[in-house]
Amino acid sequence: MQILGETIIGQRSLRGQAGDVFALAAATGEQLTPAFGASTTDDVNAACELAEASFDRYRQLSDEQRAAFLDAIAQGLLDLGDTLIDRVHLESGLPKPRLEGERVRTANQLKLFASVLREGRWHGATLDTALPERQPLPRADLRQRRIGVGPVAVFGASNFPLAFSVAGGDTASALAAGCPVIVKAHPAHLGTSELVGRVIQKAARDTGMPEGVFSMLIDKDISVGQALVSHPLIQAVGFTGSRRGGLALVAAAQARPVPIPVYAEMSSINPVFLLPAALSARADTIAKGFADSLVLGAGQFCTNPGILLALESDALERFVSAAAEALSDKTPTTMLTPNIHGAYCNGLNNLHKAAGVTLIAEGREAQSSFQARAAFFRTDSATFLGNRALEDENFGPSALLIVCKDTADLHNVAAKFDGQLTVTLHYDDDDKAIAQALLPTLERKAGRILFNDWPTGVEVSYSMVHGGPFPATSDSRSTSVGATAIDRFLRPVCYQNVPDALLPPALQQANPLNTWRLTDGQLAKK
């Protein structure tokens, strides 16, 4: 499969006429071939109109048909072999074994949603039997199911060029929900995007999907993205990226005459609480785990542990020494883009200069441009609370330890955190009281709470929540990872006294999908 630098609109591919844009090699910053043609406003309109035209047919396909489409995308990604991995590596600088793993995970996400479709509970089928004799008024036959909201715009992330991008979680859950998808390709991995986009295009063709179920646009600045979010036919937006980028899309959506949901996953510093008994028991082990988690993927995870909190103690000093030792041995790795590397270096400079903040340790020095050197800083709670800039995410392998005077101080800092994707506690049985007191606050702060683990690594499963209160995301009611991510692109419809022959299969009396339904308040496979 060759990369042509083209926009994908349904089954067509065409060279965008809005000027050339180039992908860059992450390691060197050099322009890669070929040039990509940026999409025009006409291309945006064509993609949206085609998506709209396909929506009713697509959403009314059987669950099995849509599942087969998702499976075909998963298989197509695997079939691309090294062609894909080589290009992602070139564009992202991420190591190939990590990318192989990310590809498997991306395929598994698609397969999870295929199984969610085949299982059928996603319809949310709920039936209330007619009560014609009820007094004073009869009850009609009432049945609820959920349907897709309509065409969805997806903005992929720089840091997961496969799992949170063209065929990533938002695309998988939207396609599963019966929503056509239009992806705005991420400028940091245009070639990867085209390869994956063509896999989806081919899978749609091979499995007989209506044209328009998938398109992919290329932006030379932010105009295509803005036009997409503002387009009247777009019914929801999924985004993973920076806070600035996410808020711009939220603002664009708010300016629409008809509001639509925007699921922007933005920024998180993922506080880690090192509770006293846990630190006493295993400061060294926790320190090693921390150093490993911090530098994973050059620290470019949404769930990177950017803040640590602990009480003053000897055990804490043992942790600090062990963490310094572990970190000082860490080899720097190439960041995703020269811009991200530049922003990271700026963030480090700010931390180096910040009053009341001291450097604990650094990783090994960078050997070439665009590599990120790990860094671990220290401050106290008063300094942290007095300088809200210290709460800004510094995307990359840097972390800040906040030393608290006592548990009240710890709790006070916790209560003042912004919303987070994750909060972690390192915990021993003797920490029970302090953990119990913290938990109600932490539940309000984060989408996921971990004990004795590290937040990097997001399992794709039924119960995962990758989301959280603002500014972690723009909509805490939802998750972008895991089976319940399908909910974000669905809305309920109720059918009153509709003849069986006109009901969707999920609601027909005979339960032809053989799925779980709630009938008169009772859950059963009938």
Add this chain to the structure above:
Amino acid sequence: MQILGETIIGQRSLRGQAGDVFALAAATGEQLTPAFGASTTDDVNAACELAEASFDRYRQLSDEQRAAFLDAIAQGLLDLGDTLIDRVHLESGLPKPRLEGERVRTANQLKLFASVLREGRWHGATLDTALPERQPLPRADLRQRRIGVGPVAVFGASNFPLAFSVAGGDTASALAAGCPVIVKAHPAHLGTSELVGRVIQKAARDTGMPEGVFSMLIDKDISVGQALVSHPLIQAVGFTGSRRGGLALVAAAQARPVPIPVYAEMSSINPVFLLPAALSARADTIAKGFADSLVLGAGQFCTNPGILLALESDALERFVSAAAEALSDKTPTTMLTPNIHGAYCNGLNNLHKAAGVTLIAEGREAQSSFQARAAFFRTDSATFLGNRALEDENFGPSALLIVCKDTADLHNVAAKFDGQLTVTLHYDDDDKAIAQALLPTLERKAGRILFNDWPTGVEVSYSMVHGGPFPATSDSRSTSVGATAIDRFLRPVCYQNVPDALLPPALQQANPLNTWRLTDGQLAKK
């Protein structure tokens, strides 16, 4: 129970110091005693801070404890007897039998959510078992449940002074979800609001709820409402009312630094399709049903049938004659407020003057001020599509028949409708093809689709959807009536490797709530 004109803040009552406001008698427009003291900004802050302070304790009560609170509110409403009904009748002009029915419905809503709590599925408990031996990476123990979003602001409706107001659907579902509620009392029924507010206040006290779980504010204009929606401690908004009012709250919420969900149910004209075979078979019956539905509650239902569509035919003319006859016999009734009556009369004037619109029939003349005279107008599809003002809701007993040339014309008009709460089809077996072709469009337009029924009358049940695409509501993912309304005030939280003793009961290994949970993708009561 006496009406004192007071603001309710937790267990306190106080006279608001921002000036006097008065409820009006619907039938006469006269000011009613006592004067109500409008709440101040300090009152707003006090209510919000008390709500926030109660939130963690309230949401962590057992399901049974919150259920008992809801049941106590329901019983308190019934116990108020004629004191309540007399005041609601005075303020709203609605007939007492209707208000008795509305009170039962309101109590049943509260009891439905009590049973939803006791049943336990609302937690959304989802478990993924740890797989420590999995290759290449182990899987952690992961468990998801849902928790309340935080304090909720509720704005009740004029047209359901009980069921969509102080102790109405939004309050019931928010309290069930574990969210403290602050109600902004509707100016059209301040006395009713205080009576109901005191019932909730007493129920909270009697069942040992934390103070702050409920407060009620009084507004002299829109400043209290705006301050409430803008308050940083408010986490969601429920509103039922006009499009103008709803959009103002949406705008206020958008101006917040931290976005929150706003569930505004606004306006709907509830199109009714009179399909040809159904009209042929029973034009008279349909006409009588239409006239009854149109004038129910002086037409002041969100689901009032404001638009009818049919193909040119002799049967249609039979329907028109029968509807005219049925309507001409309808007695006018008092509208909710003098303002609403004035707006209705303006709407009628506009319809009388609109080019291409003719009057079919009117109800009996009004016998006193503020009564609504029913009216039924007629136009053709071209006129309707050329004058979008004809799609504006005229709140009251007026409807417009759109005569279409053929099924393509009918479908074209349907496709151009704004979002609706309901769409209805009058249908016979021979209409199957046309209904089948319309359904995919109608599913995208409305939250509820009815066959051979009338949209007025919203069942409180598991499968009801009272919601729909904009501008029917500001968020089509949700319903304000029915058991799934609890979802709007919940967000998911995932627990990774959390010790059993620190997990919430819904997620503990032994399933102490004995509720349905999804474990490794399998639904079971274990």
